[in-house]
Amino acid sequence: DAKTTQPPSMDCAEGRAANLPCNHSTISGNEYVYWYRQIHSQGPQYIIHGLKNNETNEMASLIITEDRKSSTLILPHATLRDTAVYYCIVRAQKTSYDKVIFGPGTSLSVIP
Amino acid sequence: DSGVTQTPKHLITATGQRVTLRCSPRSGDLSVYWYQQSLDQGLQFLIQYYNGEERAKGNILERFSAQQFPDLHSELNLSSLELGDSALYFCASSVAGPLAGATSTDTQYFGPGTRLTVL
Numbered sequence: 668d669a670k671t672t673q674p675p676s677m678d679c680a681e682g683r684a685a686n687l688p689c690n691h692s693t694i695s696g697n698e699y700v701y702w703y704r705q706i707h708s709q710g711p712q713y714i715i716h717g718l719k720n721n722e723t724n725e726m727a728s729l730i731i732t733e734d735r736k737s738s739t740l741i742l743p744h745a746t747l748r749d750t751a752v753y754y755c756i757v758r759a760q761k762t763s764y765d766k767v768i769f770g771p772g773t774s775l776s777v778i779p
Numbered sequence: 780d781s782g783v784t785q786t787p788k789h790l791i792t793a794t795g796q797r798v799t800l801r802c803s804p805r806s807g808d809l810s811v812y813w814y815q816q817s818l819d820q821g822l823q824f825l826i827q828y829y830n831g832e833e834r835a836k837g838n839i840l841e842r843f844s845a846q847q848f849p850d851l852h853s854e855l856n857l858s859s860l861e862l863g864d865s866a867l868y869f870c871a872s873s874v875a876g877p878l879a880g881a882t883s884t885d886t887q888y889f890g891p892g893t894r895l896t897v898l
Contacts, residue, residue, distance in 0.1 A: 701886065710781065710869055710889035711822065754822070758885040766837045767812060767887075769822040 670694070671755045676774045679749075685742040687773050689755030692736040697759050700731060702740045704751040705772075711754065714740065745777045782806065783890035785870050791896045797858040800893045804851055804872030810834070811853040812873070812887060813845055817866040828853055829875070860897045867892045 672690045679685040691700060702714040715722055715729045717738070722729045728741040742749055754772040759765065782805035792798055804811050813825040824837035828847035839845075842860075847853040857864060871887040 699885070703887075703889075705822075708816075708867060708892070708894075710783075710891045711871075711887075712781070713886050713888060716886060766835055767814075767824040767827070769814075769824070771821045 670757050670768060671770055673753070673755055673770060673773045675771060676776070678776050678778055679742075679745045681747060681777050681779050682744055685740075685745040685749065685775060685777070687740040687742075687753050687755075687775065688737065689740070690737045691755070691757050694735050694757050695759070698757040699759070700729065700735075700738050701756050701758055702727070702729065703754045703756070703769075704749075705754070706748075706751040714753075745775075747777050747779065749775065750777045751775060781888040781890065783870060783872050783888050785868075785890035785893050787893060788891065789894050789896075791898065792860060793898055794860055794862060796860050796897075797856065798860065798895065800855040800857070800868050800870075800895075802853045802855070802870030802872075802890060804853070804870075805888055808872035808874050808888070809851065810873045810875045810885075811847055811851070812871040813839075813853070813855050814869040814871065815866050816869065816892075817863075820866075822869070825855070857895070862897050865895055865897045867894050 699716050701716040703711040705711040717729045731738045752772040784803045786801045809830045812827045815823045825839040827835040831847050845855045869892045871889040873887045875885040
């Protein structure tokens with residue numbers, strides 16, 4: 668079973684911020700939160716990851732709650748090209764020999 | 780471009796046949812992961828190799844096998860193919876592993892995939 672839960676789908680107006688939530692209530696202290704996205708049938712693309720501090724890069728921002736039980740991926744100005752399935756997973760640092768479990772993700776539709 | 784390459788891009792074959800999918804990881808990455816994605820399904824983790832050794836196993840069928848070679852490229856072998864094996868097969872690589880640096884993480888970089896069609 669996936670260690671994360673996400674809403675199955677979301678809509679967002681073009682140009683607005685897209686806020687994608689993820690629950691990971693059983694996350695361990697050494698596990699990072701990773702976000703990936705998959706556009707149609709392309710290979711999934713890494714977006715961002717974090718441990719406990721909020722993170723920002725050129726693609727997105729990641730907000731992790733203080734108790735680390737949930738997080739939100741923020742696409743600040745969504746474009747049509749951001750329409751994709753977004754996956755949130757948790758993985759331990761460096762030595763990751765557990766099964767990788769991707770849940771069904773959130774299908775984000777950016778609407779003109 | 781993630782830096783991970785997969786060949787072939789497309790493969791069409793018949794039931795009962797055997798195929799080999801190939802993956803070259805990013806330069807410097809020691810871990811290789813294989814995933815299967817059937818139509819409208821999520822990513823199903825199959826297997827992970829680290830520096831030539833199997834490290835984690837998912838729901839990989841006994842008809843499937845994989846290996847990672849000394850040059851770190853990996854091959855996924857699918858045999859006795861069935862119609863239900865038709866899917867996208869993705870390979871990913873990361874630096875994750877005991878030899879990785881202290882600040883490294885398990886960020887995975889995915890290849891473009893191989894689309895397998897079994898007729």
